[in-house]
Amino acid sequence: MREQPGVSHGLRRRDLLKATTAGLGLGALGGLPGPAWAAGTPWADRPASKVDRLNFVVWTYGDIYSKISRKFNDDWGIPVDSTISSFNDHPTKLMTMYAGNETIDVSQSSPFSLPNFISQGLVEPLDDLPGAKEYLADLTESARQVAVYDGKLVGLPYFSTVWVWNYYSDMMEKAKLEPFKTYDEFMEQCRKVKKDKIAEYPVAWVAGVGLEQLPGTWYQMTWNRGGVFFDKAGNHQLGPGSIARETLKWWVQTFTEQLADPESLKAQFTTSAKAFGAGKNLYRGPNHHYGLNIANDPAQSPIAGKVKVLGSPGDGRTIGDSHVYFLCTANRDKAWAWKLLQYLGGRTKDGQYSQAINLARDAMLGSGYKSVMTSNVITEGWKPWGDPQKILEIWDKATYVGEICNSIYKPWHFPWTDRLNIEVQKALTGQITADKCCDNLIAAIKEVQRG
Structure with missing residues (x-):
């Protein structure tokens, strides 16, 4: 996790946990120097830094996290640890880990929790990261309303x-x-x-x-x-x-x-x-x-x-609504945490929106990306369970x-x-x-x- 000048790592987390209304939002996280990134295709490039493992803290949903962890390890040779709670228990579990100075590379949030996580200093803005602008351009309006906070991109879509x-x-x-x-x-x-x-x-x-x-x-x-x-x-x-x-x-x-x-x-x-x-x-x-x-x-x-x-x-x-994954300020390495975040909420090494496509095809979850929502992954993939056209018509009337x-x-x-x-x-x-x-x-x- 990056330090603010004159503030110790542990003290900052404890203070932020107590100071929900202290105004320590995204402004407190900006303006920090970024790591040196490899040039080329953002999702396919290996960061210059090294880590021996990564982790994410999420709520349970089938076996999607074991699958994506295996894929990440197969592609990059880095194991991924996971902490998985129920949906309702997730916010408390995440905040407890954060307050305890535990390393958290990537986590997850409903739209109901994200503003609170931001105000307490957990969320790293993504705007300066390679490929972030391309993700932003492909967001659906629903996903944008959650993933962009105070003018900054703060998350990538889990589902809509x-x-x-x-x-x-x-x-x-x-x-x-x-x-x-x-x-x-x-x-x-x-x-x-x-x-x-x-x-x-x-x-x-x-x-x-x-x-x-x-x-x-x-x-x-x-x-x-x-x-x-x-x-x-x-x-x-x-x-x-x-x-x-x-x-x-x-x-x-x-x-x-x-x-x-x-x-x-x-x-x-x-x-x-x-x-x-x-x-x-x-x-x-x-x-x-x-x-x-x-x-x-x-x-x-x-x-x-x-x-x-x-x-x-x-x-x-x-x-x-849309739910998102975010890069946690308590990460061990920003470049590798961004890589893991993309596997959960963006593109994998092959350039595919693997997680979004699998969730749409296997679990009927909507995507936060326009390119996925207009693809046959939705228009054909949802037919075993319902009428995709009817659902998309309802989608157009959603606020x-x-x-x-x-x-x-x-x-x-x-x-x-x-x-x-x-x-x-x-x-x-x-x-x-x-x-x-x-x-x-x-x-x-x-x-x-x-x-």
Whole structure:
């Protein structure tokens, strides 16, 4: 890790960990001399420096990290160590390692965590690195909104996603219905399906505790109805009569009338997709598009091939986000850390976007690169799980989640989201009213801002 003048390595990390709001953002990391780079094709050149190993700190997702580590070792002869946590545990694990002065070459972030990581000094800007400008030019708008912070490129894409609805086509036919076009129609259909004993719980929500699981469901439906959580000036939009509050009242009603599967309260994105594959619900959503690769996988779902994608009501507006990999300031060697970062979020030695292509083809994850999103990796590769054209149409109507809930740029977003999860689950389970929930969240804003 590069030192700031007059600041010791360990002291800087400890101080930054405590000083979330101290303003030590990207400016504190800039203006430092860079290493000497080999000339030529950036992703194919071997750095002049030497390391005996590298590492990354990420959250778990299948076996993608063992594969990319093997490829890196095969190409460069350097082993890669990994620290892998669950998605929800990742931010805490990463910050604990950083505060403990451990070496971290590359790590990973959701858009909900990245501003916090930047403010605490973990993130190395990439603009001056070889090939960075080419990556920047190929970013999708969604990826750019996350990977570019305060005018600087700070990450390379892991994946992108949009929020969609799913429905079980056989149950839809049995009920003699067509996919809903309004929220009133949604409620009518769910009541009919329950009354006719076609499904005990017609809808499965993603309402499990997390940074973007339960919150994302509320964000998406609020945005689709024309609302936001905070305006551009940062003022909350949760008061009486607000769209967010009225949306929550509607959402609570699905539980009150026992239309919503109670298991929804435990469901993350993947677990909800697996549960929907049992064929017990008519609708699932709104949630990440790539759940189709589970719900329509014959090896994982009894109703594979019968789960269809559906856009949101009205004008179809929805939300999307991109997750990124970043070069950590605690790296052992900037040149080699950049090389590893590219294997995760950019090009491999052969010049291919190997990780992005594999994730799109094998896991239905969207890419943060325009060249990948417009390739047959998407238009053909997604066909086993869903209708690529339909999904891409929904993609075109997606707005970055930070536009709906811009508190993600604030250091207090984490503790406030913790409260949001608690209060909303209380409302969904009937312990408090939606009005009380929103009042509590408004009060919590001032509490977390005070620290």
